Amino acid sequence: MTEDRPAVLTETDGDIWRITLDRPETGNALTPALAAELAAALAARPERTRVVLLLANGPRFCVGGDVRSFAGADDPGAFVGQLAHDWHEVVRTVLSCPVPVVAGVQGAVAGAGVGLVGACDLVVCARTTTIRPAYGAIGFSPDGGTSWALARSLGAPRALDLMLTNGSLTAAEAHLTGLVARLVEDDELRAATEQVAREIAAGPIRAMVRTRALVRGAATRTFGEQLDDEAQLIAESAADPEGREGVRAFVEKRAPDFRSAR
Structure with a gap:
């Protein structure tokens, strides 16, 4: 990779803010530059866009950290x-993120890439994808939210089995356990992920973000706390222009226009 070549590409496509990892020759391995550019890309999302779409160029989505850079560090502990x-x-x-984040993943998802996938709201996965924590192979413990994402989707016993034995998940297993939301054929990944992003962009974005908060928090709240949060957030949604538009559209027997509900 040349010094002036970006590791991350961005593009506005109507309602969608598309972010693409673009280090295919390294499997989109995580480096300080890629981390900085991805953070900047997320921060630069135009306010008018309604969905973040995360993709990766090349046959592999993200193979985790760039192990060669770890080996070359003078102080590996500080660097990592x-x-x-x-x-x-x-x-x-x-x-x-104040709007939903949709990801399309393919090929290999490893190391810190697993945590990134686990943080997204909806993940579309190519059928031949393999997901591998891979930390044990180099004597590391997990980072990037990988332990959180795997424990949340697999449960502690299966997550530990996967990580302690340096195992892997097929795309079908990741789908069955809930780590990814949808499976598609490899050659359909880009189009299918784009379509999902467009469908979500047409919906009530602020209500979706409230829904995300409820779902993410459900595992750590009591049932009573969850009911309290639901009551508060549905009241906010009803008062929101999105909710008002949705109710009007239902009464008027028409499709809601959530894009205009500001």
């Missing part, structure tokens, strides 16, 4: 620790 810190800011930004 700083990279993990920077990557965690990226993952936090995805989790708190």
